[in-house]
Amino acid sequence: MSKHHVQAVVIGAGAGGGVVAKELSVAGLSVVLFERGDWVPYDAHDHDELISQRTTVLGNAYGPDDERYRRVVVNDDGSTSIVTPSDGAYNNVAACVGSGTVSYGAMGWRFMAEDFRMKSVYGQVEGSTLEDWPIAYEDLEHCYEKAEWEIGVSGDAKLNPFASPRKKEYPMPPFAYNNEARMLESTMKRMGLHPFPIPMLRNSVPYSGRPACVRRRTCCGFGCPLNAKCGTHNTVIPAALSTGNCELRTNCVVSELVIDGSGRITGVAYFDQDNTKQLQSADIVVIAASATETPRLLLNSTSKQFPSGVGNRHDWVGRNLQGHAYTGAFGLFEEDMFDDVGPGATIAVSDFSHHNPGIVGGGLLANEFTRLPYLFSGIRPPGSPPWGKAHKEFQRRYFRRNVQVVGPIQEMPFFDSRVQVDPGVRDAWGIPVVRLSGHRHPKDAEGCDFLSRKAETILKEAGAFQTWRHGSGIGLSGGQHQAGTCRMGNDPLTSVTDRYGRVHDTPNVFVADASLHVTNGGFNPALTIMALGYWVGEYISSQWQHGNRFT
Amino acid sequence: MDDKAGLTRREFMKLAAAGTGSLTLLAGCAGPKESRWVFLTEDDALLLGSIADQIVPPDEWPGGREAGVVTFIDRQLAGPYSRFQADYRKGLDAVTGTCLKIHGKRFENLPWEQQLSFLKDMEAGKLAGDAWKDGFCSRFFELLRNHSMQGFYGSPRHGGNRNYVSYKMMGLDYPQIVGQNRYRS
Ligand SMILES: Cc1cc2nc3c(=O)[nH]c(=O)nc-3n(C[C@H](O)[C@H](O)[C@H](O)COP(=O)(O)OP(=O)(O)OC[C@H]3O[C@@H](n4cnc5c(N)ncnc54)[C@H](O)[C@@H]3O)c2cc1C
Numbered sequence: 001m002s003k004h005h006v007q008a009v010v011i012g013a014g015a016g017g018g019v020v021a022k023e024l025s026v027a028g029l030s031v032v033l034f035e036r037g038d039w040v041p042y043d044a045h046d047h048d049e050l051i052s053q054r055t056t057v058l059g060n061a062y063g064p065d066d067e068r069y070r071r072v073v074v075n076d077d078g079s080t081s082i083v084t085p086s087d088g089a090y091n092n093v094a095a096c097v098g099s100g101t102v103s104y105g106a107m108g109w110r111f112m113a114e115d116f117r118m119k120s121v122y123g124q125v126e127g128s129t130l131e132d133w134p135i136a137y138e139d140l141e142h143c144y145e146k147a148e149w150e151i152g153v154s155g156d157a158k159l160n161p162f163a164s165p166r167k168k169e170y171p172m173p174p175f176a177y178n179n180e181a182r183m184l185e186s187t188m189k190r191m192g193l194h195p196f197p198i199p200m201l202r203n204s205v206p207y208s209g210r211p212a213c214v215r216r217r218t219c220c221g222f223g224c225p226l227n228a229k230c231g232t233h234n235t236v237i238p239a240a241l242s243t244g245n246c247e248l249r250t251n252c253v254v255s256e257l258v259i260d261g262s263g264r265i266t267g268v269a270y271f272d273q274d275n276t277k278q279l280q281s282a283d284i285v286v287i288a289a290s291a292t293e294t295p296r297l298l299l300n301s302t303s304k305q306f307p308s309g310v311g312n313r314h315d316w317v318g319r320n321l322q323g324h325a326y327t328g329a330f331g332l333f334e335e336d337m338f339d340d341v342g343p344g345a346t347i348a349v350s351d352f353s354h355h356n357p358g359i360v361g362g363g364l365l366a367n368e369f370t371r372l373p374y375l376f377s378g379i380r381p382p383g384s385p386p387w388g389k390a391h392k393e394f395q396r397r398y399f400r401r402n403v404q405v406v407g408p409i410q411e412m413p414f415f416d417s418r419v420q421v422d423p424g425v426r427d428a429w430g431i432p433v434v435r436l437s438g439h440r441h442p443k444d445a446e447g448c449d450f451l452s453r454k455a456e457t458i459l460k461e462a463g464a465f466q467t468w469r470h471g472s473g474i475g476l477s478g479g480q481h482q483a484g485t486c487r488m489g490n491d492p493l494t495s496v497t498d499r500y501g502r503v504h505d506t507p508n509v510f511v512a513d514a515s516l517h518v519t520n521g522g523f524n525p526a527l528t529i530m531a532l533g534y535w536v537g538e539y540i541s542s543q544w545q546h547g548n549r550f551t
Numbered sequence: 552m553d554d555k556a557g558l559t560r561r562e563f564m565k566l567a568a569a570g571t572g573s574l575t576l577l578a579g580c581a582g583p584k585e586s587r588w589v590f591l592t593e594d595d596a597l598l599l600g601s602i603a604d605q606i607v608p609p610d611e612w613p614g615g616r617e618a619g620v621v622t623f624i625d626r627q628l629a630g631p632y633s634r635f636q637a638d639y640r641k642g643l644d645a646v647t648g649t650c651l652k653i654h655g656k657r658f659e660n661l662p663w664e665q666q667l668s669f670l671k672d673m674e675a676g677k678l679a680g681d682a683w684k685d686g687f688c689s690r691f692f693e694l695l696r697n698h699s700m701q702g703f704y705g706s707p708r709h710g711g712n713r714n715y716v717s718y719k720m721m722g723l724d725y726p727q728i729v730g731q732n733r734y735r736s
Contacts, residue, residue, distance in 0.1 A: 057701055376704075391607075392608060
């Protein structure tokens with residue numbers, strides 16, 4: 001394995017990191033892409049519901065493992081718990097080449113123009129660090145387009161009147177609705193709403209040398225045995241490797257940035273696949289380790305110049321951890337709705353994404369990904385027996401006769417919802433672990449209440465004989481949609497990076513993942529993270545080509 | 552009734568957990584009786600089978616026991632659920648002890664309705680006795696319930712859901728042959 005100096009190191013081969021690695025290596029920079037996980041083949045876990053990325057009771061199919069990884073969670077009463085990745089409180093995404101993009105549900109949403117200007121549109125929100133992004137939708141538009149065409153999205157943009165303007169159509173036609181979506185479509189239209197097929201990072205037709213999706217029931221939480229789901233692992237990362245300029249080092253855990261006596265970042269320290277500590281020097285370091293692990297890396301990188309961590313002069317690293325409260329409603333029907341046409345989620349409305357009276361932001365509503373039997377065993381109307389004869393009867397009677405309409409509510413950033421490093425607990429490599437604390441802003445509950453009532457109205461109108469709503473508590477948010485912990489901004493006093501993801505105070509360190517999000521939109525975030533990968537990658541490579549060495 | 556063999560087995564598990572032995576040792580061990588269980592004793596297995604049948608009762612479809620829930624739990628306790636070993640040891644003994652005290656019979660020998668009301672009390676945290684203190688009562692019930700559901704509805708590769716019985720019950724063809732699922736409504 002070569003330890004030669006390279007021009008750029010990228011940490012994390014996920015949604016953001018995979019894109020940056022490709023952009024830089026195509027531009028001719030020499031790149032080492034570090035990934036703590038490995039390539040995970042579909043066959044390793046198959047369609048096993050209990051070891052998937054959605055239901056993790058026996059482990060995370062796409063990492064990380066429970067043996068070597070842990071985190072500390074600060075409970076409401078101030079006590080702490082040590083949690084492992086199979087525990088929801090760990091707030092995991094994944095750890096493998098492609099990260100969440102291997103096993104995600106693959107909704108490929110663009111944020112709307114309003115999502116980048118939340119403070120301008122809605123004003124100050126008491127107790128929240130709600131802010132505008134330093135870039136506008138229009139700045140990112142061409143990056144969304146690149147993500148859609150290079151990674152691959154199926155959809156029909158004409159059908160969503162609320163979407164912000166775009167220059168180019170999706171590269172692939174939309175997926176056909178499944179049975180419940182056909183039923184919901186006529187209901188929604190009757191109600192004056194504007195349903196459309198969910199844009200999906202999946203091939204509706206053969207694309208980029210990979211086949212079309214066959215619509216299995218196991219998709220969200222699982223890898224794709226056909227390679228019809230589009231992630232960074234089967235698009236941009238192979239493209240980066242094929243340039244010959246990018247070396248991917250799997251099973252390598254980066255522990256900290258290396259800082260020289262003058263305060264310049266000269267590379268990274270990491271543990272290789274044999275757990276031996278190594279150094280890799282580079283001109284540029286791009287951190288794309290996810291919104292929980294990126295701040296951990298910065299905070300674990302200290303020196304005389306950076307006593308509280310790189311980029312943390314003003315105590316913003318790790319702040320404003322956000323995710324998405326998923327809120328909506330279930331409905332029970334007299335006849336079968338389920339036709340086993342995967343992945344389940346096919347139809348959405350964006351009518352409630354913005355400009356809802358009294359609500360800051362909002363969220364999309366869609367039907368849900370197919371739940372496998374174990375997950376469904378936890379879905380019951382309030383007051384139903386959670387076990388026994390009636391529970392089993394419900395299971396077989398309503399598995400095919402329930403519909404969920406659900407969506408991610410735009411969360412209000414909260415300064416005290418945060419990632420720190422724990423002073424005592426370390427992982428298997430001896431690296432101080434993530435410590436999570438805080439809770440949601442109270443405004444989020446109003447959003448949940450609003451959106452779940454809309455979902456319930458749709459299900460009632462569709463003829464459900466029984467409906468019930470669900471929100472989510474006030475507890476810490478993060479999870480698979482984690483974001484916001486190294487926000488970009490124009491003012492170094494209130495942000496971690498500039499508008500190009502460059503960490504204030506360090507000319508050659510960049511962030512390129514969901515950590516950059518100032519706000520997290522009312523949409524699933526992956527396509528926006530990919531677009532940011534193009535945005536940051538494009539900036540670095542064009543500067544590099546103009547001779548800027550970021551010194 | 553082979554309580555002794557059970558104890559021996561548990562001693563072994565303790566050794567294994569402490570790192571002084573290994574699970575493979577068990578296979579080579581010439582015990583008085585070969586066990587089909589990795590972690591459980593025969594008595595534990597009988598008891599868990601009865602509990603699994605209460606959580607997912609047999610009707611026109613097999614119940615938890617027949618679907619392999621006990622095998623599922625046994626295997627997980629020696630694997631990813633090793634963190635629950637102590638809870639199971641304490642909890643299963645406490646179920647037996649409490650039943651003997653109240654009814655003079657082991658749980659698995661109680662009539663169906665008495666088993667049911669015992670579990671309902673357990674779920675509600677209402678069982679008396681030192682072992683059940685500090686929330687252990689309902690917490691252990693929650694483990695039994697969750698693990699039984701996982702064993703019944705999860706993937707057969709872990710020892711439960713024999714022959715995809717729960718999938719069949721729910722009309723989910725397995726294997727899924729896209730475009731050719733044959734549902735009767
Ligand atoms: C089951 C599931 C369903 C989802 N469905 C959707 C969906 O439908 N639509 C959507 O938009 N989003 C979805 N998501 C979320 C989406 O996958 C994430 O938002 C996205 O992957 C986050 O991108 P990121 O670049 O910020 O971090 P990641 O993609 O998580 O990438 C970070 C990478 O860095 C690696 N890493 C971390 N620390 C280190 C270190 N110290 N050294 C080396 N490597 C390191 C990690 O292993 C990981 O590979 C889903 C996620 C899951 C798990």
